[in-house]
Amino acid sequence: MTLNETLHQQLALHSLSLERFREIVGRLFAAGIVLREEDGVEQRLYDDARRIETCLGDYFQLGGFRLEHNLKGEFFRLYAPGAEVPGLPEDGLEAVPGLRARLSPDFVAAALALRFQYQQGLSEGGNRLTDSGEVLTRFEELSATLQTQLKRALPPTSIERQRLLNDLKRHRLIRLAPNFSMDDEDALLAIRPTILGIISDDMLEAALESEPLPAGAGSEAEPVSLQVEAEAEDEFTAQGIEGNVE
Template sequence: MLTETIEQQLEKENMSLSEFQELLIRLLNYSILCRSESQIEQQLYDRYLRISSLVNEYLQMIDVRVFHEPRFEYIRLYPPSSQVPGMEEATQTAFSGSLRSRLSQQEVALILVLRLQYDKALREAQVDDQGYATESFEAISIAMKNIIGRTLPEKPGERRQLFNRCKKLRLIEYRNEDDVLKSESWLKIHPMIVSFVNDEALQALESPAEQSAARENPDLLEAISSSNDEAE
């Protein structure tokens, strides 16, 4: 019955059920669609625009929320009980699954620093027309040490893994894998970072007192991570 209703709606847009399924599977598996990322994501993003109401209604049945940023052309899914930018506070519901991803303390630290550096670039009008902020890996390393009291991993493999994690979350872009090992190389911080890190987590590191607490008490990062689990 539900399938027939969906097919009727899809027929109005000259779209097949398999195309609808492909879009949903991609969203649920990755929870992110960024039009500029690849040709495949461009096609899926444009497909979403054609049937956004149907996709949103379908996902709403399982309490998965869709955050769409048309200016920067990306979509992110949020699992139940997550705080979604621009939406009312979510109700508390039990949930565990592929949408929710537990971040390590090191990942939380880096992501918070990326958000702070992005906000700084915004204040200084240092973002490009697509909303990206450009920072050197050296600047990120210095900010990590000054704000969080942590250093980036010394081992090349661990450092690559840390930055690759953020890249998979579409929070940053850089050209080559080995760029993360070169202080003079540059990365671009995606405007998606603003919707990924909620204001409560950011406020935990905005004052000198809180920065000092984060340096002296690593468990603060664990608390931030626990209260700010995000969609992958």
């Protein structure tokens, strides 16, 4: 029996079409994550992915990718070959240069700042920590963390700052209320627990101890995990996804 025949057989057992399988795989390759609580479309993708989880895992494993399922957070995350995954052993595979994309230094720094704030929120608890494991913070607190911990400022214009927030939201690192406004000092943004899957304690510690990220510097990323780390040579390297899924 061919792999194609086996796949069709497994999909038939769960009453899923090949088109739906391709849609799930395409979303994971494009965005690196499927998060159930994001919206109705992604909720249905997640539910269908759970039905064929073993099949998906075997499919990606053949190419050296790792599909991790966080049951508590209800999301799937796809890691590229050779990606360093917080909390998991190395896969022993070589990283694939062709999977590298570009992440802006502003994005990398913001992700690190969010990880710092998330850890603080877990430690403090109280009203900042939600029942779903999110940590609530204000936009100005993100700006302050960037300046005090990473010695870096937010992008200078409101358009660039909104673009940064949109990128963080697209990568499922934060959640914004529909009426969120950067100009509203009381407006909250939610840091999702998905941040823990891309930045480990060691990566955060290395980032806080390193020199500030030089303005205009680029960051490389493997387009299937969005794992951010700070390397020893005063330069941040982002290993992960660069997706285009809204």
